Amino acid sequence: MGNSDLAIGVDIGGTKVLGGVVDLQGQILRTFRKDTPREGGDALNQVISDVVNELLTTHKTDNIGISAAGLVSSDRQTMLGAPNIKDWDGVNIAKALNKISGINSVVENDANSAAWAERVYGAGKGLENVIMITVGTGIGGAAIVNGKPLRGANGTGAEFGHMRVVPDGELCGCGVRGCFEQYASGTALMRHTKEAIAKNPDTAKDLLARGNGTVNGLKGSHITAAAQDGDKIAIKALEITGDWLGAGIATLAMLFDPSIVVIGGGVIDAGELLLAPARKAMMREMPFVGKHPVPEIVAAKLGNDAGLVGVADLSRN
Numbered sequence: 001m002g003n004s005d006l007a008i009g010v011d012i013g014g015t016k017v018l019g020g021v022v023d024l025q026g027q028i029l030r031t032f033r034k035d036t037p038r039e040g041g042d043a044l045n046q047v048i049s050d051v052v053n054e055l056l057t058t059h060k061t062d063n064i065g066i067s068a069a070g071l072v073s074s075d076r077q078t079m080l081g082a083p084n085i086k087d088w089d090g091v092n093i094a095k096a097l098n099k100i101s102g103i104n105s106v107v108e109n110d111a112n113s114a115a116w117a118e119r120v121y122g123a124g125k126g127l128e129n130v131i132m133i134t135v136g137t138g139i140g141g142a143a144i145v146n147g148k149p150l151r152g153a154n155g156t157g158a159e160f161g162h163m164r165v166v167p168d169g170e171l172c173g174c175g176v177r178g179c180f181e182q183y184a185s186g187t188a189l190m191r192h193t194k195e196a197i198a199k200n201p202d203t204a205k206d207l208l209a210r211g212n213g214t215v216n217g218l219k220g221s222h223i224t225a226a227a228q229d230g231d232k233i234a235i236k237a238l239e240i241t242g243d244w245l246g247a248g249i250a251t252l253a254m255l256f257d258p259s260i261v262v263i264g265g266g267v268i269d270a271g272e273l274l275l276a277p278a279r280k281a282m283m284r285e286m287p288f289v290g291k292h293p294v295p296e297i298v299a300a301k302l303g304n305d306a307g308l309v310g311v312a313d314l315s316r317n
């Protein structure tokens with residue numbers, strides 16, 4: 001029998017498997033990490049099991065949650081599709097971990113995990129209807145509806161990154177064109193920046209100098225830092241990205257009527273440089289102008305630990 005006040009969350013990243021013991025206040029009491037094995041599949045299941053068992057040596061609990069990017073079945077056991085991990089598609093992870101070391105666990109999508117952490121401990125604390133948008137390489141989405149994570153019939157709901165915002169638009173990694181994440185993600189921010197540089201080559205020198213002098217040397221963090229120092233091209237690129245983000249949020253506000261939209265992911269380091277244009281675009285694109293209630297748009301509070309903390313808490317019920 002374990003301590004029901006504690007839970008173990010495991011965040012599966014591209015480079016590391018990070019596990020942590022989390023208490024009821026969302027405090028991480030201990031962490032343990034191992035490298036993510038490149039071969040994925042069984043090797044990864046073994047590493048997850050090792051991480052959990054190491055944490056169990058000091059903290060006993062029956063609550064164990066695994067958070068990973070991908071489509072997770074609604075019974076919280078099976079990875080239906082993992083975009084970044086080899087040989088994990090269709091794998092019943094809960095069953096595999098039970099077979100390896102007898103532990104019982106639940107599996108959750110990483111965006112759901114992070115949104116849940118923000119809803120219980122972070123920017124959306126105590127709220128019943130919360131949308132979270134993770135703006136990174138792509139766009140992750142999650143919805144807390146009437147106090148519960150929206151899973152959908154198959155567990156694959158709230159994939160906001162792939163709603164179509166531009167007919168015949170940019171080709172997306174998912175196989176169709178014009179997805180939200182092609183316009184409002186960190187990858188899109190980079191494209192908007194390159195386009196702005198091509199239009200303004202004379203004023204782009206300062207920005208380019210932050211990388212290796214070429215557009216290909218630029219990183220997202222350079223753009224954020226340049227914008228914070230007042231660089232006009234970087235500010236403009238964040239404005240364009242924020243504008244797309246806010247326009248998408250107007251649509252999501254119509255569908256879900258959240259009281260708050262929490263923005264996480266690497267690009268949120270830009271803070272108000274991204275959020276202010278997003279709010280403006282949401283107001284501009286909001287149907288029933290002046291009549292439909294609008295959600296607050298705020299930055300996530302919990303940062304990189306959100307997935308681990310959120311999935312730990314989700315494993316309690």
Ligand SMILES: [Zn+2]
Pocket residue numbers: 161162172173174175176179
């Ligand atoms: Zn897509």
